[in-house]
Amino acid sequence: MPTTKRKTHPALTPQRIRELSGLAKKIDREESAEIKAMAREVFLRHETIRDLITALKAVRTEKKLSLDEVGEKSSIGKANLCRLENLAAPNPTLDTLLRYADALGVTLCVSISPR
Numbered sequence: 001m002p003t004t005k006r007k008t009h010p011a012l013t014p015q016r017i018r019e020l021s022g023l024a025k026k027i028d029r030e031e032s033a034e035i036k037a038m039a040r041e042v043f044l045r046h047e048t049i050r051d052l053i054t055a056l057k058a059v060r061t062e063k064k065l066s067l068d069e070v071g072e073k074s075s076i077g078k079a080n081l082c083r084l085e086n087l088a089a090p091n092p093t094l095d096t097l098l099r100y101a102d103a104l105g106v107t108l109c110v111s112i113s114p115r
Helices: 014-062 067-074 078-086 094-104
Strands: none
Touching: 014 078, 014 094, 067 078, 067 094, 078 094
């Protein structure tokens, strides 16, 4: 059986360790800013959806409609409506929100504006 020669890497010198450490810190800073920016965008999207669902739930409560009644009118299951209203970070489709609003007798308006 032939022997395989292993590649060896030169030992890291203190100077090379400092260089690599500095490079790693630079990458961390740059990526950290990007990751934080992306996280802010995701948080704002979830916050907007959460505010919308809270408003729809308030209408449902004000009209004294049960989840069963809204479910029948919207063809959305009671369990799904319950999750929609109570999950910390729901991710409903636009169709789901439109059906929910329609079942409540309200109009969901979506607009586009520049940032």
